[in-house]
Amino acid sequence: MDDVSLATILDELDEGVHVVDLQGNTIYYNKAIGRMEGIEPKDVLGQSLLRYFPSLSKETSTLWQVLQTHKPLVQVSQTYLSPRGEKITSVNNTYPLYIEGELVGAFEVSKDLSRVVRLSEQVVQLQSELHPPLPHKASKGSLFYTFKDIVTQSKAMLELVEKAKRAANTGVSVLITGETGTGKEMVAQSIHTYSSRARGPFIAQNCAALPESLLEGILFGTVRGSFTGAIDRPGLFEQAQGGTILLDEIDSMGLNLQAKLLRVLQEGRVRRLGDVREKVIDVRVLATTNQPTDESIRQGRIRPDLYYRINVLEIPLPPLKERQEDIELLAHHFLKQLAHKHQRSIPTINPDVLLTLKKHDWPGNVRELAHIVEGGLVTSDQVFGVNELPNYLQTKVPAHEQQSSREEISDLTLPESLHQLEVSLIQAALGKSQGNITQAAKQLGISRQLLQYKLRNL
Ligand SMILES: Nc1ncnc2c1ncn2[C@@H]1O[C@H](COP(=O)(O)OP(=O)(O)OP(=O)(O)O)[C@@H](O)[C@H]1O
Numbered sequence: 001m002d003d004v005s006l007a008t009i010l011d012e013l014d015e016g017v018h019v020v021d022l023q024g025n026t027i028y029y030n031k032a033i034g035r036m037e038g039i040e041p042k043d044v045l046g047q048s049l050l051r052y053f054p055s056l057s058k059e060t061s062t063l064w065q066v067l068q069t070h071k072p073l074v075q076v077s078q079t080y081l082s083p084r085g086e087k088i089t090s091v092n093n094t095y096p097l098y099i100e101g102e103l104v105g106a107f108e109v110s111k112d113l114s115r116v117v118r119l120s121e122q123v124v125q126l127q128s129e130l131h132p133p134l135p136h137k138a139s140k141g142s143l144f145y146t147f148k149d150i151v152t153q154s155k156a157m158l159e160l161v162e163k164a165k166r167a168a169n170t171g172v173s174v175l176i177t178g179e180t181g182t183g184k185e186m187v188a189q190s191i192h193t194y195s196s197r198a199r200g201p202f203i204a205q206n207c208a209a210l211p212e213s214l215l216e217g218i219l220f221g222t223v224r225g226s227f228t229g230a231i232d233r234p235g236l237f238e239q240a241q242g243g244t245i246l247l248d249e250i251d252s253m254g255l256n257l258q259a260k261l262l263r264v265l266q267e268g269r270v271r272r273l274g275d276v277r278e279k280v281i282d283v284r285v286l287a288t289t290n291q292p293t294d295e296s297i298r299q300g301r302i303r304p305d306l307y308y309r310i311n312v313l314e315i316p317l318p319p320l321k322e323r324q325e326d327i328e329l330l331a332h333h334f335l336k337q338l339a340h341k342h343q344r345s346i347p348t349i350n351p352d353v354l355l356t357l358k359k360h361d362w363p364g365n366v367r368e369l370a371h372i373v374e375g376g377l378v379t380s381d382q383v384f385g386v387n388e389l390p391n392y393l394q395t396k397v398p399a400h401e402q403q404s405s406r407e408e409i410s411d412l413t414l415p416e417s418l419h420q421l422e423v424s425l426i427q428a429a430l431g432k433s434q435g436n437i438t439q440a441a442k443q444l445g446i447s448r449q450l451l452q453y454k455l456r457n458l
């Protein structure tokens with residue numbers, strides 16, 4: 001492959017590619033990194049890296065470090081200012097570049113994380129604004145859910161709620177498991193508001209949302225200079241002091257960070273990234289996962305030692321399809337709640353709609369039900385009818401099912417269809433007569449002997 005076509009290919013990448021020679025002068029710079037840093041590639045070619053990016057130094061530039069050490073740097077995050085003064089955060093893979101065994105420079109492949117970082121900083125900021133202690137313990141109108149908000153008449157759920165209440169005040173870690181939308185966050189908040197920590201902060205962090213290198217700084221905090229652009233900032237563990245931290249989707253956290261988390265939990269102390277000082281923390285840890293934990297452990301996504309540390313108590317929330325008794329109750333609950341929100345009167349629910357809801361298998365669980373009810377509420381007048389269901393549920397309405405079984409029959413030959421019809425008529429007659437053959441025969445208009453003969457053949 002000649003140089004021109006290679007350069008064309010590199011220009012098409014979403015990742016930034018930057019190559020420097022032994023003196024740190026740019027010899028290749030693709031379009032993606034130009035977009036990221038707001039620079040025309042032609043302007044930077046031949047320029048010295050450190051002169052063009054004054055916020056970087058020989059110590060903090062990943063390309064310079066690789067030129068000096070000749071060792072690759074993998075997945076290192078770097079924050080610096082572009083020549084236009086915009087703050088950029090990237091995650092870089094940087095390698096020494098050899099030609100025929102001789103070092104000639106270094107190259108770097110970068111992914112722009114500036115947007116993710118801005119969002120995560122906003123999250124930290126919002127969390128700290130939210131975190132002033134609650135004025136009243138779990139009072140109505142509180143920002144957080146309480147056990148009273150959990151609507152259920154399922155025996156299994158009621159028992160779990162009792163179990164969670166008993167655990168609430170002990171301060172032990174709790175792992176809440178269950179499919180998406182089963183109410184894990186609700187239970188976590190309820191444990192917090194029911195506990196003696198209710199006046200303290202409640203902070204939730206989703207572990208799947210951020211790459212490991214950023215999540216670490218967010219959880220444990222950073223000190224100025226721990227990496228380029230890092231500022232003095234407490235982590236969420238420090239912010240949750242005296243309260244509760246919820247680690248959502250813990251199985252998505254990288255294994256290295258899981259090991260660090262385990263150490264923090266065991267020692268009850270946290271150290272900001274790049275700091276030498278440790279702080280004693282008093283934080284209750286709750287965690288959730290929507291994957292079966294035994295599978296996550298078998299597949300190596302959760303470290304067993306961390307799992308045993310967090311899973312002092314497990315609250316496994318059953319999927320909605322296993323709590324049939326809750327479907328109608330929750331549907332009415334959401335109708336009432338959402339009618340209030342949308343300032344509408346509460347419609348009645350058509351029986352066919354209820355039947356359809358009970359037959360559905362609810363992959364999105366309670367959240368899916370709440371959305372369906374909201375859709376029905378805003379589109380229906382006085383009755384929430386079949387037409388107000390989303391399309392994917394309308395095909396499951398009972399009348400349609402009869403239709404489809406007729407369609408199945410029509411695929412059969414005439415003798416096969418007649419046979420199937422005969423079987424179902426005989427079954428219906430026997431059902432009605434509660435197994436009494438004489439009565440069933442009478443109802444079918446045939447002799448007892450003929451019915452017995454048919455039954456033997458069936
Ligand atoms: N038993 C319940 N009673 C009332 N509302 C419920 C119940 N269970 C869940 N909800 C509602 O359903 C929605 C989803 O609940 P929640 O966010 O707690 O689920 P989750 O298990 O954390 O889901 P995910 O795994 O997707 O994060 C929320 O709006 C919550 O208020």
Ligand SMILES: [Mg+2]
Pocket residue numbers: 184185248288
């Ligand atoms: Mg959740």
